Amino acid sequence: MSTLHKLTVHEVSDLLARGECSSEEFVHHLINMITVTDLQVQAYLDVDSARAMTDAQAADKARAAGDKRPLLGVPIAVKAVLNVAGWPCNCGSKILQGYLSPYDATAIARLRQQGAVIVGQTNMDEFAMGSSTENSAYQVTKNPWNIKCVPGGSSGGSAAAVASHEAIAALGTDTGGSIRQPASFCGCVGLKPSYGRVSRYGLVAYASSLDQIGPITKDVRDAALLLQAIAGVDPMDSSSVDKLVPDYLSALTPDLKGMKLGLPKEYFIEGLDPEIDRAVKAAVDQCRQLGAEIVEVSLPHTQYAIATYYVIATAEASANLARFDGVRYGARVEGEDPIDMYGKTRAAGFGTEVKRRIILGTYVLSSGYYDAYYLRAQKVRTLIRNDFVKAFEKVDAILTPVAPTAAYRIGEKTADPLQMYLGDIFTVTANLAGICGISVPCGFTSSKLPVGLQVLGPAFKEENILRVAHAYEQATEWHKMVPDTCCNV
Amino acid sequence: MSQSYSQNAEKIDVRYVAHLARLHLSDEETKQFQPQLEHILGYVHQLSELNVDGVEPTAQAFPLNNVLRRDEVRPSMDRDKALANAPVERQGQFVVPKIIE
DSSP: OTTGGGOOHHHHHHHHHTTSSOHHHHHHHHHHHHHHHHHHHOOEEEEOHHHHHHHHHHHHHHHHTTOOOTTTTOEEEEETTBOOTTSBOOTTOGGGTTOBOSSOOHHHHHHHHTTOEEEEEEOOSGGGOOSSSTTOSSOOOOBTTBTTBOOOSSSHHHHHHHHTTSOSOEEEEESSSTTHHHHHHHTOEEEEOOTTSBOOTTBOOSOTTTOEEEEEESSHHHHHHHHHHHBSOBTTBTTSOOOOOOOSGGGOOSOOTTOEEEEEGGGSOTTSOHHHHHHHHHHHHHHHHTTOEEEEEOOTTGGGHHHHHHHHHHHHHHHHGGGOSSSSSSOOOOOSSHHHHHHHHHHHHSOHHHHHHHHHHHHHHSTTTIIIIIIHHHHHHHHHHHHHHHHHHHOSEEEEESSSSSOOBTTSSTTOHHHHHHTTTTTHHHHHHTOEEEEEEEEEOTTSOEEEEEEEEOTTOHHHHHHHHHHHHHTSSGGGOOOTTSOOO | OOOTTGGGOOOOOHHHHHHHTTOOOOHHHHHHHHHHHHHHHHHHGGGGGSOOTTOOOOSSSSOOOOOOOOOOOOOOOOHHHHHTTOSSEETTEEOOOOOOO
């Protein structure tokens, strides 16, 4: 019983199918592990043991009646930006303290349709704005590999929960790298689907032209399984795309024969930690040995991606967060008139980084600056997108680092917002271009912090990046490493 | 990844923009944001180096046109549920401060 929490989704699924353990026993064990480990890691904001146990019992009953769905009875954690009926959805913000979701997000509903048991909600940067989870109004999540370091962000709670085996798998969201970067910092797998692949209905919006929901898991097979469950068009999200969802598991092969992989020189630049450079280049060699042909590609507008991203994302955020005004939900601070009430409510409810981004976004959209900033950024976005369209004419996927450094110390980058933003240089491009990307563990630094390999694929070609990441992962041992913070009783 | 663009920093009236955003800022916040935002805008200024003549803007990566549904009545969230999270609610409605004198 003791190491059950270290299993992957597909292993748990097999275990339950063989009848060696019930979902009720499994979920009970996992919740015990959370109780111990989370004292240190602080990945979860809420765990609903009672609901999880009830759902697990229902799953066991369904199984006894012949139900064979692959996620039946498997516990999954979700980022606190996704609405789960009856639960809080505080988005790491004080302004949503006390809010209870009236409905399930489509991604949650689809996990439930596959029989999954939702166990709890994980910590995050407030409204997904941040790269370290230090912007949560509630707690500072620790990196399971070194509790003095950040887990990355904004889905840092989900990544830390999976890495410390407090979760079998989790959902995160990725607007500029918020799934891939924490997955890389914590040594897990994180997949950002193509724009339109997964419905965002019930996801609290940050930047609507960039946001996507995706899985953070212990291995690539699990990422494929969870994507399979949540992908597909949804009438409740008119930006979801009506394209056939392929069978992702059948894309997983032991080798990479016949695949052409691109290496963009713009992602191997000054400022890239030499240890990361070495780990990623070694991973590229491994892919070559697995049969892939490696060719150089160019993504010439990469250097403009951070500037473009922070104009577009903050502009959209300033509009999306206008809804938090103390009228319909969340906290309210009374004022003399509505305008005064809005201003006071928002002053009390939002944290520093959210305020900074709202002001930046309002500024770039304001009269006299719109053309110079917002419209120009949208045009540069076209150039960045075209870079990828051109590159993918030559290759099936692109290999890059996920971030220029491994996890840094808590508090190290909070004083200088621009320095923090620059860490997103290798991940924001996929969101701007609408393409898919995955982070897969590819080594450790000398101070024993995980390093991630990013595999980028053309839009709606998740099967390409899953295939590359899976073959690489299975040829290496990195994904099997377990941090000391993981409860080993 | 250089910071060499800062010399082009734009002056930003933080208090005015905060007012546009309906966000009250403390004096300390205004003082803290001023140089930070100018630093960020200075960095963003590098976008002006690029020639974007004739380039169409991208509003979203895969624009879908005319996503339609049948114009028919469907069940929506009931009122009690919609009001359940209201900070102040009376007679089935959201209460706000007086708007008209």
